[in-house]
Amino acid sequence: xxxxxxxxxxxxxxxxxxxxxxxxxxxxxxxxxxxxxxxxxxxxxxxxxxxxxxxxxxxxxxxxxxxxxxxxxxxxxxxxxxxxxxxxxxxxxxxxxxxxxxxxxxxxxxxxxxxxxxxxxxxxxxxxxxxxxxxxxxxxxxxxxxxxxxxxxxxxxxxxxxxxxxxxxxxxxxxxxxxxxxxxxxxxxxxxxxxxxxxxxxxxxxxxxxxxxxxxxxxxxxxxxxxxxxxxxxxxxxxxxxxxxxxxxxxxxxxxxxxxxxxxxxxxxxxxxx
Amino acid sequence: xxxxxxxxxxxxxxxxxxxxxxxxxxxxxxxxxxxxxxxxxxxxxxxxxxxxxxxxxxxxxxxxxxxxxxxxxxxxxxxxxxxxxxxxxxxxxxxxxxxxxxxxxxxxxxxxxxxxxxxxxxxxxxxxxxxxxxxxxxxxxxxxxxxxxxxxxxxxxxxxxxxxxxxxxxxxxxxxxxxxxxxxxxxxxxxxxxxxxxxxxxxxxxxxxxxxxxxxxxxxxxxxxxxxxxxxxxxxxxxxxxxxxxxxxxxxxxxxxxxxxxxxxxxxxxxxxxxxxxxxxxxxxxxxxxxxxxxxxxxxxxxxxxxxxxxxx
Amino acid sequence: xxxxxxxxxxxxxxxxxxxxxxxxxxxxxxxxxxxxxxxxxxxxxxxxxxxxxxxxxxxxxxxxxxxxxxxxxxxxxxxxxxxxxxxxxxxxxxxxxxxxxxxxxxxxxxxxxxxxxxxxxxxxxxxxxxxxxxxxxxxxxxxxxxxxxxxxxxxxxxxxxxxxxxxxxxxxxxxxxxxxxxxxxxxxxxxxxxxxxxxxxxxxxxxxxxxxxxxxxxxxxxxxxxxxxxxxxxxxxxxxxxxxxxxxxxxxxxxxxxxxxxx
Numbered sequence: 097x098x099x100x101x102x103x104x105x106x107x108x109x110x111x112x113x114x115x116x117x118x119x120x121x122x123x124x125x126x127x128x129x130x131x132x133x134x135x136x137x138x139x140x141x142x143x144x145x146x147x148x149x150x151x152x153x154x155x156x157x158x159x160x161x162x163x164x165x166x167x168x169x170x171x172x173x174x175x176x177x178x179x180x181x182x183x184x185x186x187x188x189x190x191x192x193x194x195x196x197x198x199x200x201x202x203x204x205x206x207x208x209x210x211x212x213x214x215x216x217x218x219x220x221x222x223x224x225x226x227x228x229x230x231x232x233x234x235x236x237x238x239x240x241x242x243x244x245x246x247x248x249x250x251x252x253x254x255x256x257x258x259x260x261x262x263x264x265x266x267x268x269x270x271x272x273x274x275x276x277x278x279x280x281x282x283x284x285x286x287x288x289x290x291x292x293x294x295x296x297x298x299x300x301x302x303x304x305x306x307x308x309x310x311x312x313x314x315x316x317x318x319x320x321x322x323x324x325x326x327x328x329x330x331x332x333x334x335x336x337x338x339x340x341x342x343x344x345x346x347x348x349x350x351x352x353x354x355x356x357x358x359x360x361x362x363x364x365x366x367x368x369x370x
Numbered sequence: 371x372x373x374x375x376x377x378x379x380x381x382x383x384x385x386x387x388x389x390x391x392x393x394x395x396x397x398x399x400x401x402x403x404x405x406x407x408x409x410x411x412x413x414x415x416x417x418x419x420x421x422x423x424x425x426x427x428x429x430x431x432x433x434x435x436x437x438x439x440x441x442x443x444x445x446x447x448x449x450x451x452x453x454x455x456x457x458x459x460x461x462x463x464x465x466x467x468x469x470x471x472x473x474x475x476x477x478x479x480x481x482x483x484x485x486x487x488x489x490x491x492x493x494x495x496x497x498x499x500x501x502x503x504x505x506x507x508x509x510x511x512x513x514x515x516x517x518x519x520x521x522x523x524x525x526x527x528x529x530x531x532x533x534x535x536x537x538x539x540x541x542x543x544x545x546x547x548x549x550x551x552x553x554x555x556x557x558x559x560x561x562x563x564x565x566x567x568x569x570x571x572x573x574x575x576x577x578x579x580x581x582x583x584x585x586x587x588x589x590x591x592x593x594x595x596x597x598x599x600x601x602x603x604x605x606x607x608x609x610x611x612x613x614x615x616x617x618x619x620x621x622x623x624x625x626x627x628x629x630x631x632x633x634x635x636x637x638x639x640x641x642x643x644x645x646x647x648x649x650x651x652x653x654x655x656x657x658x659x660x661x662x663x664x665x666x667x668x669x670x671x672x673x674x675x676x677x678x679x680x681x682x683x
Numbered sequence: 684x685x686x687x688x689x690x691x692x693x694x695x696x697x698x699x700x701x702x703x704x705x706x707x708x709x710x711x712x713x714x715x716x717x718x719x720x721x722x723x724x725x726x727x728x729x730x731x732x733x734x735x736x737x738x739x740x741x742x743x744x745x746x747x748x749x750x751x752x753x754x755x756x757x758x759x760x761x762x763x764x765x766x767x768x769x770x771x772x773x774x775x776x777x778x779x780x781x782x783x784x785x786x787x788x789x790x791x792x793x794x795x796x797x798x799x800x801x802x803x804x805x806x807x808x809x810x811x812x813x814x815x816x817x818x819x820x821x822x823x824x825x826x827x828x829x830x831x832x833x834x835x836x837x838x839x840x841x842x843x844x845x846x847x848x849x850x851x852x853x854x855x856x857x858x859x860x861x862x863x864x865x866x867x868x869x870x871x872x873x874x875x876x877x878x879x880x881x882x883x884x885x886x887x888x889x890x891x892x893x894x895x896x897x898x899x900x901x902x903x904x905x906x907x908x909x910x911x912x913x914x915x916x917x918x919x920x921x922x923x924x925x926x927x928x929x930x931x932x933x934x935x936x937x938x939x940x941x942x943x944x945x946x
Contacts, residue, residue: 578780579775579777579780579781580780580781580782580783580784582736582775582781583773583775583781583782583844583847584783584794585736585767586734586736586767586768586772586773586775587767587768587772587794587795587798587847588764588765588766588767588768588769588795588798588799589764589768589794589798590760590764593798598783598786601783601785601786602783602784602785605785676785677785677831678784678785678831678833
């Protein structure tokens with residue numbers, strides 16, 4: 097902790113600070129929010145920020161602050177799951193492709209290239225159009241779409257590490273491929289994977305927010321930042337711009353925290369290499 | 371030329387493969403028959419309609435027929451509107467393409483100008499300030515930028531009227547005027563990304579040995595940046611810009627929603643919710659074609675700007 | 684011509700250690716000096732401070748370096764820049780990374796002229812480049828001029844670097860391990876070339892190397908460095924046949940010879 101505070105890596109410092117702050121708010125939000133996020137106060141619709149409602153109220157008279165806290169939690173959780181699916185499956189595929197090489201590797205990487213050529217949100221929309229937007233479909237669809245980018249990173253690392261002496265040594269000593277992959281190589285590429293995973297998380301947040309903004313995110317009864325922003329948009333003209341502002345601010349903070357964190361980690365890793 | 375030919379074959383194979391897969395996906399899931407008949411669907415009627423629509427023939431023949439028709443500009447009939455899909459899609463495609471190209475031109479012009487300005491800056495303080503601002507702008511997703519621009523320029527400064535789209539036929543000037551801010555919302559995130567990329571790449575290049583060589587010949591930093599570092603730094607930025615043309619199309623889908631522009635993205639979203647699959651299929655194939663062609667162009671640009679890529683590999 | 688007096692260099696990242704700790708020597712016009720020592724002994728730092736390539740914000744200097752009576756250390760950047768590429772030129776270790784990867788090598792050869800003599804027309808500049816390239820033992824000049832670095836071999840690239848260094852007819856050429864990255868045959872050719880440049884053009888050369896044999900083959904005078912200090916400085920024959928310092932003896936013993944192998 098002291099090391100982080102003293103370091104001159106401002107990206108990492110700001111990233112940890114912002115993301116930490118958001119995490120704490122989300123955690124608190126699990127137990128306590130100023131109001132029940134679903135409670136509708138018919139007498140206080142679209143009210144501006146006040147002491148009672150710091151962020152104001154929406155068109156149903158719900159407290160925006162409580163909904164933003166809960167929505168951030170939803171977005172965070174959904175993005176986390178998306179990223180986790182992509183990371184785990186991508187690591188498996190990338191490790192297998194990179195370790196085995198040959199036709200198998202070529203084929204997998206071709207498919208990955210084809211998928212990454214298309215923008216995530218567009219592909220996700222198409223798939224959701226085909227399969228329908230169920231409650232958790234968005235997580236699976238986006239999760240699968242996040243696999244190729246991880247697979248690529250892990251593969252290239254594996255190809256690099258495979259020719260290293262320590263792997264050759266392990267092979268000579270008769271270690272099984274699984275042991276080499278999990279015990280020898282994976283711990284060595286951790287430092288590359290960590291920043292990549294953080295940046296992937298950031299992309300997942302953006303993708304989730306875009307999808308729920310378009311109305312194809314997780315189910316409507318859970319507050320989610322993208323969907324709230326979409327609702328808030330109709331009241332820009334109606335004289336409640338703060339609604340959109342606060343929701344948007346939450347998205348921006350979340351994205352900024354994660355991207356700074358990712359970049360900070362990347363800088364740290366590059367420095368470690370030197 | 372060999373390079374181009376090889377890439378072109380790849381391109382055609384990809385197009386065929388992807389369009390076939392999309393077609394299959396929509397055939398398997400998007401069977402519209404039951405929905406078209408609604409409550410009065412009896413097994414006989416369903417079978418009869420399936421026969422009429424030709425759903426009983428093998429997928430391959432239907433794909434070939436569909437692809438042939440598609441190439442001739444016939445994209446089928448919309449289930450919901452009973453209109454030829456091409457009549458619905460093509461005018462809207464024009465709007466979306468105009469929006470995307472506007473955004474692309476803005477991105478290229480502004481990111482190179484701002485990027486060059488920042489790279490050539492003499493003052494570290496201004497450089498730092500620009501980096502901080504850029505970092506913040508980069509974190510704003512395009513749809514929120516759209517909302518901010520609507521608020522600022524639409525509601526506060528009244529530079530345009532949100533929601534009142536002007537078609538090209540009504541007034542070309544009004545059309546492009548209305549598209550200006552949507553295009554800007556698509557462009558801004560890309561601009562900040564590429565400015566950042568140019569800045570950090572130039573910084574990295576300045577640490578390299580060949581810059582030390584340039585210094586050993588008495589070059590000053592400014593000249594070394596202009597003469598050596600920039601050329602090297604701008605290559606990845608140009609290819610990033612070329613590829614981002616594909617992503618801009620995806621941003622279009624969202625931005626059209628915010629600024630209520632009757633483009634292909636809006637049509638796609640409404641067709642998805644009304645499960646009008648002939649329309650969705652047509653749009654998806656068009657979008658896919660767009661992405662593939664853009665990537666092809668990006669591949670072709672690469673050897674032109676980077677002599678290290680061997681063209682006749 | 685070159686006067687180094689009590690030169691001390693310190694990197695601000697390690698403020699308790701002098702990378703170069705009180706180096707003094709004098710170099711005459713057209714002399715060929717070799718500086719040898721193990722890696723980290725300060726020979727490269729010495730060379731880089733002589734050529735003014737260490738960034739002012741990274742290092743602290745003490746002492747004086749005078750080239751033709753002009754102070755090199757305590758002067759502003761512009762003065763150093765006026766010397767770099769005119770009286771002073773540098774050849775680096777890795778020819779491939781020392782050249783701009785996406786620029787044709789021809790214009791890079793001309794660069795010193797372009798920087799210091801913008802009044803010379805591009806055609807004349809090209810003529811000068813061809814002359815320098817020919818003097819560096821390159822042939823098929825038209826083709827080479829239009830090549831990119833990745834299309835040429837290491838030996839050719841090092842010749843390009845040398846051509847770029849001698850195009851302005853410098854009085855002092857600093858070669859920092861110019862042959863280390865090359866294979867043995869090419870090494871010999873490059874050393875031969877440096878010797879010829881010294882003989883024909885009267886260019887003073889400071890040759891940095893960790894390899895005493897290489898320096899010995901080339902230079903008339905050898906400076907041996909260890910731990911940032913000069914431990915021995917004298918004519919090559921004397922260093923070779925009658926080394927006085929223990930470290931020099933070790934260095935000579937480290938040169939593989941036939942007799943030793945069979946002993």
